[in-house]
Amino acid sequence: MAKCSICGGPAVAYIRYQRRYLCDRHFVEYVESKIRRAISRYKMIRQGYRVLVPVSGGKDSATVLTALSKLSREFGFEVVALHIDLGIGDYSVKSKEASIKAANKLGVPLIVVSVKEITGYTIPELARKARRPVCSVCGLVKRYIINLVAVELGADAVALGHNADDLAVYSMKSFITQDLSNISKLGPKTESIKGLAVGRIRPLYEVYEKESYLYALLTETPFLHEECPNVDFSSMENRLKVHINSLEEEKPGVKITMLRNMAKRIRDYPKPQLPISRCRHCGLLSSGDECSFCRLTKRITGQPLGPRAREVVRSLVASLQLAPRQDSAYKS
Amino acid sequence: MKVKVRVVPDGRHLEVEAGVKALDLLKLAGMNSESGVVLVNGRPVTEDYRIREGDEVTVVRVLSGG
Numbered sequence: 001m002a003k004c005s006i007c008g009g010p011a012v013a014y015i016r017y018q019r020r021y022l023c024d025r026h027f028v029e030y031v032e033s034k035i036r037r038a039i040s041r042y043k044m045i046r047q048g049y050r051v052l053v054p055v056s057g058g059k060d061s062a063t064v065l066t067a068l069s070k071l072s073r074e075f076g077f078e079v080v081a082l083h084i085d086l087g088i089g090d091y092s093v094k095s096k097e098a099s100i101k102a103a104n105k106l107g108v109p110l111i112v113v114s115v116k117e118i119t120g121y122t123i124p125e126l127a128r129k130a131r132r133p134v135c136s137v138c139g140l141v142k143r144y145i146i147n148l149v150a151v152e153l154g155a156d157a158v159a160l161g162h163n164a165d166d167l168a169v170y171s172m173k174s175f176i177t178q179d180l181s182n183i184s185k186l187g188p189k190t191e192s193i194k195g196l197a198v199g200r201i202r203p204l205y206e207v208y209e210k211e212s213y214l215y216a217l218l219t220e221t222p223f224l225h226e227e228c229p230n231v232d233f234s235s236m237e238n239r240l241k242v243h244i245n246s247l248e249e250e251k252p253g254v255k256i257t258m259l260r261n262m263a264k265r266i267r268d269y270p271k272p273q274l275p276i277s278r279c280r281h282c283g284l285l286s287s288g289d290e291c292s293f294c295r296l297t298k299r300i301t302g303q304p305l306g307p308r309a310r311e312v313v314r315s316l317v318a319s320l321q322l323a324p325r326q327d328s329a330y331k332s
Numbered sequence: 333m334k335v336k337v338r339v340v341p342d343g344r345h346l347e348v349e350a351g352v353k354a355l356d357l358l359k360l361a362g363m364n365s366e367s368g369v370v371l372v373n374g375r376p377v378t379e380d381y382r383i384r385e386g387d388e389v390t391v392v393r394v395l396s397g398g
Contacts, residue, residue, distance in 0.1 A: 016366075021378060
């Protein structure tokens with residue numbers, strides 16, 4: 001059996017691009033050191049920040065939650081978790097269960113928002129009514145609720161679970177389709193827009209997908225091993241993931257090189273030319289006078305449901321009884 | 333001697349000879365060293381680990397569908 005290159009204990013992983021074996025303890029420390037370095041290198045979090053971590057119940061958000069809850073003591077920031085109950089049958093029941101267990105284990109306050117409670121419909125029902133693909137409606141609703149909760153919490157950053165593999169693939173897809181302005185949004189962090197949107201950070205920017213899985217497993221963070229039933233494994237993203245990982249096996253370190261260079265050049269990519277304005281219904285970020293969530297829900301129910309979502313989220317946030325925020329980054 | 337292997341998340345089962353390396357097992361399951369992990373009795377093993385008789389083996393595809 002292979003031995004840890006640091007302590008000689010039984011190895012659980014081989015870090016191919018560093019040509020070293022690591023035992024469970026040193027592997028966990030190694031992933032945390034990558035996250036710590038990314039937080040510092042890309043100036044993701046400052047002392048006193050309130051960071052919202054959306055948790056889906058999957059391995060990547062489990063890894064972000066565990067690592068940030070440990071690092072919060074070292075860096076002096078606060079972590080709050082959010083789970084969105086999408087209503088996708090048994091998968092959502094198990095996802096919620098895993099998220100609650102993870103937050104409880106770590107002692108992190110958790111907000112659970114139910115899409116059905118806000119809109120009267122589950123995600124598959126909303127998609128059917130809107131005659132749109134489930135994943136497109138799901139993405140729209142999740143992005144809206146995450147930003148809404150972050151705004152209502154007075155959070156300074158939203159920590160997403162995108163890992164190095166995800167980001168490499170998204171940027172490759174954007175390059176293939178020549179949607180270059182999308183690449184400008186794939187860096188380690190995006191800035192807050194005062195009063196409208198909270199900036200996003202990606203603590204797993206340099207953490208490979210396999211490392212994220214092993215970290216969640218070895219830290220015994222509860223997570224769901226199942227995939228969403230709507231995942232399309234023949235999608236371009238998933239095919240590119242297989243290709244980039246074949247290349248990584250042949251040329252260890254290629255993903256890290258790509259992402260570090262992308263972070264350096266992120267400003268060279270054109271920014272999306274969408275105007276920034278405020279939704280006339282809910283007051284949050286919009287590219288016109290109505291945000292896409294209010295537009296979607298108005299089409300389905302006859303009413304824009306952003307204001308109702310704000311009401312529900314405000315009462316959930318109040319029930320956490322967190323210290324009030326005076327000077328968060330998003331506020332004007 | 334054959335050892336049973338469970339493949340996650342697709343639920344397939346494979347049978348391999350004891351002595352096969354974890355890396356070869358990943359390839360048999362259609363994965364590679366980056367896209368999959370071999371667990372023996374619930375613990376991850378490195379690619380050069382040789383499967384033994386009596387091991388409870390699971391191959392996990394770690395790439396999520398997004």
